[in-house]
Amino acid sequence: MHELAAVRIVQEGPVAVVALQGEVDLSNVQEVRGEVLDAVPNSARALILNLSDATYLDSQGIGMLLDITHRLRTRQQQLLLVIPKHTPVWSLLELLSVPNAIPVVGSTQEGVRRLADLPT
């Protein structure tokens, strides 16, 4: 079996940092969703999902991001996306107004700072 995408836990703790690398489409979207959600323990306050190395996302991937936000929200957990500006994935998210629903930052550090400013 080949792996289109990899989900890597970068940092554990109250702010979980997870990197999603590779391509997400209909063939692996369920699996990736499960792996990302599994990486966030109940004790975590927020998830920073780094998409800097996500090379392909389509409507399935966007649906997954919105679904993850929704699920985390019901657990009162925050989601932040890390996406460098002007990449294809960033353009797609802009196009679909995703940043209105999920905060997008340019780097993990920026995400950590942003979360520190937010009331817990």
Next chain:
Amino acid sequence: MAIMSLVHLPVAALVIERKETEEQLRQSEDRFRTLYQRERGTVKVLQRSLLPTRLPDLPGLSIASRYIPAIPEPLGGDWFDVLPLPDGRISLVIGDVAGRGVEAAAVMGKLRNALRAYALEGHSPKVVMERLHSVMAPGELASVVLIALDPTTWRISYVNAGHVPPLVLNSGGTVQHLTSKGPPLGTPLQRSYEERTARLTPPCTLLLYTDGLIETRQEGILGRLRRLEEAVVSLPRDDLDSFLSRLIEEIFNGTSPIDDVALLAVGPAVLDPRRFRLELPAEPASLATLRGALRQWLPLTGASEDVASGIILAVGEAATNAIVHAYGPSHERFLVEATADQQGIHIAVRDRGRWRAPRGTSRGRGCEIMRALMDRVDITPGADGTTVTLYRSLQVETPSA
């Protein structure tokens, strides 16, 4: 009485007997020569009828092959084969049956056909090899390499049963040996074979060969192998047919092979920048294959990186719909056809299913993505399937709205 005559006519009788013996010897020698020549002819005929007369014409691939019989006589056990598999992959085969003459050629014929049958049933290279092992009769021995190649992603799965490792000639000038352990078919007590996978990076060339290529009386096999590596690196590979001709020249340098030689070279075909066509099974795994093929083709059309990634995304959405709405458990396929000129790129994605009413929001999002990225999107439901046509201009970088 006989004794008497011998006593009386000893010299004459002996002379006559010797003449008869000589005559008999001559006759049997002639008979032997005729039989031998007939067998040699039979080996040639068998071999010719068992090797593919024409390699299949496969989109995206360029293939060349050679069979050089040994001098003074062909041994008869070498073969190669190329066959498209039901899952869209291509099976590449090379093999060498131990022994010589009609028997070796006959075993080769048996193996070639059994391999085709098992491969066409859709078994993995590992399973095909293990079943092939079970059709070997006691005393029969053969080395075989079987590669299943995905011509768009260039992912390969391969199994080696005691054969010289195929070579991958990379565009950077490096040579990679596709090594994998496994004894020859027919080895007693052998039960299972290991299947390995690799992802090749086109433009590269796969070279499968039999050991006749590196076998000489004068030179050790390692020296020959080094010569082979040096030769394949230095030769141009834009035309695989002349690549093989020059390789043979370089290796044999006017001498004749002492063993039969079979060669099979496979590389990516030169794509037509004006035309694209790909038919794939209506299953999620096809999406990555489609993206891989478009990533190779789109740069040739003059589409910028941005335009290309937009087209890949839009076609991906259309293909996702085709897959989601394909009816029946399997065997459904969808077709992606595209033409390009200086004005722009037309793409049609056809399936045989009927789109159901949108369920959930992701379908609506897919259409939104297509409309935002393309200059024109038409979705045409028909009695026998749905066609999505997309158009993207290459003239001006139209801002996506």
